[in-house]
Every structure is written in structure tokens, then in C-alpha cells.
Amino acid sequence: MGDIDDELKYMEGNYSTGDPGMVLAEWWEDTKQAQKLSQDAEYMKKVLEYLKEKEEEHHYLVDGATITCTRCKMEPDTYYGSTFTAPEGSDERKLKVTHNTSYVNGAGQYFATVKDIEFEPFGNCDNPPDREAERKALMLAAESEELCKYGTCRYLMDLNDEWENWLSNTGYQEVTELNGDSVETVTMEAILFCKHGGFIRPINSGYIKTDDEPEIEIMEKASEEEISESLKQIGITNTEVAIYVWQFFRNEKFSEYAVAGIMGNVYAESKFNPEIVRNETYYGLFQIGDGADKMLKQGGIEGWKDVDFQCRFALCEYNGSDTGWQVRYLDMGDYMLCSSRENFQNAANATEAALLWGTGFERAYVSKRKDSENRIIFDKLQHQEERIQWAEDIYKVFEGKGW
Numbered sequence: 001m002g003d004i005d006d007e008l009k010y011m012e013g014n015y016s017t018g019d020p021g022m023v024l025a026e027w028w029e030d031t032k033q034a035q036k037l038s039q040d041a042e043y044m045k046k047v048l049e050y051l052k053e054k055e056e057e058h059h060y061l062v063d064g065a066t067i068t069c070t071r072c073k074m075e076p077d078t079y080y081g082s083t084f085t086a087p088e089g090s091d092e093r094k095l096k097v098t099h100n101t102s103y104v105n106g107a108g109q110y111f112a113t114v115k116d117i118e119f120e121p122f123g124n125c126d127n128p129p130d131r132e133a134e135r136k137a138l139m140l141a142a143e144s145e146e147l148c149k150y151g152t153c154r155y156l157m158d159l160n161d162e163w164e165n166w167l168s169n170t171g172y173q174e175v176t177e178l179n180g181d182s183v184e185t186v187t188m189e190a191i192l193f194c195k196h197g198g199f200i201r202p203i204n205s206g207y208i209k210t211d212d213e214p215e216i217e218i219m220e221k222a223s224e225e226e227i228s229e230s231l232k233q234i235g236i237t238n239t240e241v242a243i244y245v246w247q248f249f250r251n252e253k254f255s256e257y258a259v260a261g262i263m264g265n266v267y268a269e270s271k272f273n274p275e276i277v278r279n280e281t282y283y284g285l286f287q288i289g290d291g292a293d294k295m296l297k298q299g300g301i302e303g304w305k306d307v308d309f310q311c312r313f314a315l316c317e318y319n320g321s322d323t324g325w326q327v328r329y330l331d332m333g334d335y336m337l338c339s340s341r342e343n344f345q346n347a348a349n350a351t352e353a354a355l356l357w358g359t360g361f362e363r364a365y366v367s368k369r370k371d372s373e374n375r376i377i378f379d380k381l382q383h384q385e386e387r388i389q390w391a392e393d394i395y396k397v398f399e400g401k402g403w
Helices: 003-008 020-054 132-141 224-233 239-251 256-270 292-296 307-320 341-345 350-362 384-398
Strands: 066-069 077-079 082-084 174-176 182-184 190-194 198-204 301-304 329-331 336-338 365-370 376-381
Touching (some): 224 239, 239 384, 256 384, 329 350, 336 350, 341 350
Antiparallel strands (some): 174 182
């Protein structure tokens, strides 16, 4: 992804409604702020890299880790005739861990995950309100002397959904949530972005070291060159595209099994050639057809052949289009494999994921029929064994490599 994409993720959005001129002005200021924040982020990454090199030991964040925000201030602020004061000590807050309820260190402390973003708001924010909703919230709070005692942060804070582990050369331990999803733990080199313009960062992991420490392996992330070479060894030549597809769907929170299943199908359909067209009907990596090809050909920065556009198009199709994911059944002999999204998201291995994607998304059947319950049954997928084998091979390339 390029610099523009890096800047876009720092856009606050949430523009005021009803006045086009105000919306345009807010968008322009938002764009300038995003550019500055992108530059600030690059500087902070360098600082974190320096601090990590200085650390004798590398600790993960745990419940009770101390965090702060780059835009927090303790000085009073006046809005709408009232003074907002920052509570004592509100320049630091304690992180609450709620997404990991089983994985603990030797002291019994729960490790924080990237989804753990619960903590008390900070004191006052150095950035003034710049949205209609924010101004209304502060105006209402200004009417109450009691509410003014808690500072302005609670009325302005707009957090991203997850922490971001910023050092790309480090692999991160994963834990399993109650719903079975794997999720990364958080390190001292993580940042949580607030869309009102602040970077929230750890200042103390909260980690209490004991003599009976559990073994936590800090994996060095495999380099792109190493991944590329491993892909070539299993016969994939268009490695740059393959790596992009893996990263795209992993960033969208698909499990490693699910992404391997997707990619096993992509290889069977297109061999990771984004420009391939078959029978003037099926297009690109996913061989999009059945009418959806008309929508596909309308977009993309470089036309429909753009890899990122094809991945995003497939994701949209998966998430709800009539021409996208459909519930079908694959005859496995002794049982019927149902291609529900839930089954795909919780696939037990790469093989199952490959079969579910091939059935629910690609619908690459050899023959089909309806049973007595009017369910559509696929007797077998085209190149079924190859889809499975490629999924398993690709899974082995990326498994545990920090990608």
C-alpha cells in the first residue's frame, strides 16, 4: 500500500451534515491533519524501534498496563463558558483486558490482545472539537459542573477498533478468544490510534515477572524474500500477487486456514494471474462471472486488473452480494458439507476451508442436483484434490511466519 493509503487511515471522517460548505471545509482540514499524522507516525515508529533495541527484555502488555496519549493535557480548557478540568492522574490510564480469559503469565495476569481497547478516557484533549457532534456533546457537558470535572477527552475520543503492532520485523504470539478466533497479543511497540488526532501508546507493560514464567516465543517475522522463495518451491511463480492476497485477507481478520483455503482456490482458478480471462466470461484471480463480471469491470485504479480492487471486490461479494457467497452443500460421502459463512470462518483446517470456499464462493461444481429438502448439492468440485493440496501447501508456507 502506498503513502496515500497510510494517510487515509488517519482521516477522522464523521463530517457535519446539512451544510455542504462546512463538510468541504472539514474534509480539507481532515486531509491536512491526516498528512501530518502520517508523518508523526513514521517518526514514532523510529522511536519505538530505538526503544526496542534498548530493552533487555521484551514484554507483552497485560491487564493493568499503563498507557498514555500524545494529545492528552492536564491544563484546564474552557468551552461554552465552562471550564473543563482534567482529573488528577488522567494523563495515564490502565488497560482492561476482556478478550483473553485464559492465557496468563506466571503471575496470573491476562495478556492483552489487539482487540482490548477498554480504559477510562484521559483528561483534556489538546485538539479542540472540530465536528458538529463533538461540539454538541461539549455544549451539553458544559451545562453540568459535575461533568466538566472529567475533562474533554471522553466527549472527543474516537478509537480505532484495534491496536496496531507497529514493528513489522517481529512476529506476535496469538491467543484464542471465547468465540474460537485467533487474535494477536500486544507489545510495548503497539499504537492505538484515536481519530481525533492522538496516538495512544504503552508506557509500562504491567508485567510482573516470576520464576515460573510461561514460555512465550518471540518469533522473528519471515522476510518477504523468504516467503517468496517458499512459494516458488511449491510452484507458485507470481509470488508478489500471492503474498498480497494473503496479507489482504489476513488484514480483514480471516484466519490462516480460511486464507489458505481462499488461495488454494485462487491458484486452481487463475494461478494468481489477475489479468486472465476465460471464455470472455470469467475474469481475474477469482474468475468472477455470473453477471458480477460486469460490476468488476467498472472499477479499480488500474481497471479491473488491479489486484487490490479484485480482492476488495471479492470481499464485498463474500459479505453480501446476491452473486457472491451462497449456501450450497458438497457431498462428502458420509455427510454433507454446508457452505455457510460461519462454517468457513471456523474451518478446522485448510482443507475444509478450501472446500467451503470452492463450494460457497467459486461454486466450481462438476455436477449438481437437488435433494428431497430442495437443497442444492454439489457432487464434486472441479479440480477438488488440487484445491485441497494447494491450500495445504500454502498454509505451510505462511503458518507461524508472522504474516
